[in-house]
Amino acid sequence: MTHLSTSDEGADHGEQTERRWAAVAVAILVLLVVMATFAALYHGAMPQSRVETADPRTLHLGGEFIESNLGSALEPDGTVTVRFIGQQYSFTPSCILVPTDTPVTFRVTSADVVHGFLIDGTNINLMLVPGYISSLGARFETPGERLMPCHEFCSVGHEGMWGRIKIIDKAAFSRMAAERRRLSCVE
Amino acid sequence: MTRERIVSLRNPWFTRSVGITAAIAIVAAVVGFVWLPLQHPGERFKSVWDAICSAAGLVRNAAPGTQIVRADYPTTRVEIDPQMLSGASAESIGRGATLALRCTMCHGARGLSQADTPNLAGQYPVAIYKELLDFKTGARVSAIMAPLVADLSDADMRDLAAYYAYLPRVTSSGAAAGEAPPIVTSGAPLRSIAPCGACHGEVDSKASAAWLEGQPAVYLRTQLEAFASGARRNDIGEQMRNVARGMTAAEIDAASEFYARAQ
Ligand SMILES: [Cu+2]
Numbered sequence: 001m002t003h004l005s006t007s008d009e010g011a012d013h014g015e016q017t018e019r020r021w022a023a024v025a026v027a028i029l030v031l032l033v034v035m036a037t038f039a040a041l042y043h044g045a046m047p048q049s050r051v052e053t054a055d056p057r058t059l060h061l062g063g064e065f066i067e068s069n070l071g072s073a074l075e076p077d078g079t080v081t082v083r084f085i086g087q088q089y090s091f092t093p094s095c096i097l098v099p100t101d102t103p104v105t106f107r108v109t110s111a112d113v114v115h116g117f118l119i120d121g122t123n124i125n126l127m128l129v130p131g132y133i134s135s136l137g138a139r140f141e142t143p144g145e146r147l148m149p150c151h152e153f154c155s156v157g158h159e160g161m162w163g164r165i166k167i168i169d170k171a172a173f174s175r176m177a178a179e180r181r182r183l184s185c186v187e
Numbered sequence: 188m189t190r191e192r193i194v195s196l197r198n199p200w201f202t203r204s205v206g207i208t209a210a211i212a213i214v215a216a217v218v219g220f221v222w223l224p225l226q227h228p229g230e231r232f233k234s235v236w237d238a239i240c241s242a243a244g245l246v247r248n249a250a251p252g253t254q255i256v257r258a259d260y261p262t263t264r265v266e267i268d269p270q271m272l273s274g275a276s277a278e279s280i281g282r283g284a285t286l287a288l289r290c291t292m293c294h295g296a297r298g299l300s301q302a303d304t305p306n307l308a309g310q311y312p313v314a315i316y317k318e319l320l321d322f323k324t325g326a327r328v329s330a331i332m333a334p335l336v337a338d339l340s341d342a343d344m345r346d347l348a349a350y351y352a353y354l355p356r357v358t359s360s361g362a363a364a365g366e367a368p369p370i371v372t373s374g375a376p377l378r379s380i381a382p383c384g385a386c387h388g389e390v391d392s393k394a395s396a397a398w399l400e401g402q403p404a405v406y407l408r409t410q411l412e413a414f415a416s417g418a419r420r421n422d423i424g425e426q427m428r429n430v431a432r433g434m435t436a437a438e439i440d441a442a443s444e445f446y447a448r449a450q
Binding site for chain 2 (some may be wrong): 002014016022024029030033035036037040041046048049050051052053055059060061064066067068069073085087088089090091092093094097111132137155156158159160161163165181182
């Protein structure tokens with residue numbers, strides 16, 4: 001008899017431990033989901049919302065990446081779309097012009113091999129993969145000039161692949177956009 | 188002793204644990220597939236199915252936003268494939284030799300010219316073919332070359348490219364070219380200039396970039412200045428304009444002199 005009752009107690013105890021462990025496991029799962037969501041919203045750690053393609057060999061023949069369409073475009077809704085390409089061993093345009101306090105969407109692709117797009121001093125960091133369009137939203141608060149090194153080794157001239165980005169006052173940008181449909185700071 | 192079955196709806200442990208896991212998975216899926224993608228600027232919700240397909244990586248090109256701005260000058264129409272002209276046949280070279288009789292006046296009997304006209308002997312076939320096509324479409328402007336290519340067919344251009352590529356390059360006179368200037372050996376990284384040889388063949392070749400050694404200095408300088416000013420803009424994706432724009436006048440001189448000497 002005594003023997004049986006102790007074993008019952010043990011089962012009760014075991015069930016309680018198991019319930020605790022289950023709760024811990026569920027809490028870890030929920031925490032991971034919350035952390036991923038938080039990083040996505042506040043640290044921009046979010047994959048692109050859609051996969052888009054572009055043939056690297058025919059970029060210059062038609063479509064949005066022809067040379068006359070590259071650069072910054074002021075959209076009717078007041079946002080800015082910046083299109084550029086990475087290729088061995090430069091970005092085109094090699095100097096990118098964006099306004100302050102404006103939602104900016106970058107649309108970038110590679111014309112040959114994998115390149116990197118990174119803006120110094122920000123958390124903007126993308127890979128440019130031939131065949132795919134990388135897109136990213138950003139907003140710049142302070143005017144200034146920043147460097148854009150290619151950070152994926154792209155063959156022997158890689159160390160010479162640096163772009164620049166110039167952030168200028170919103171009003172000055174609008175004045176320039178009234179005169180030209182695609183802007184850059186290439187002289 | 189009969190044990191209770193674990194996987195059974197009558198086992199409350201089973202129903203609860205599977206239920207909670209499924210609930211977390213569904214909430215995470217809605218957040219990840221639908222809600223977070225909508226936080227991207229410019230994204231609108233169309234349907235759950237559309238959201239799931241996009242997030243799962245199905246290719247969906249965006250509707251073209253603003254109108255595409257077209258160039259008001261001719262741009263190159265050539266699609267480069269590095270292998271496009273490799274393995275020319277003897278017949279092709281022969282036909283090219285016949286066609287080349289019209290070119291000898293300026294480019295020399297064996298593709299080596301005397302005046303400041305570029306040498307063609309031993310040039311990469313892709314470079315010759317591309318330039319001929321660009322002269323024809325007007326992407327590369329030359330009042331001299333344009334009428335000469337007007338009646339050349341695509342096959343003629345391939346044959347000419349094969350013939351000139353087959354001719355031997357300028358032979359070395361043994362005279363040292365002297366030390367290469369820094370702009371040639373290391374470029375200028377902070378002005379986004381890679382070493383010339385990374386594309387022009389000394390270290391690595393970028394298809395369509397020409398072999399420069401032995402070209403007349405005047406010709407090289409004129410071309411570099413034309414790229415820098417935008418008078419020549421047939422380079423795909425502005426790859427050579429980006430280089431030339433960043434070069435100083437002294438660097439253009441130094442590079443032109445060096446390549447003209449180097450043979
Ligand atoms: Cu690169």
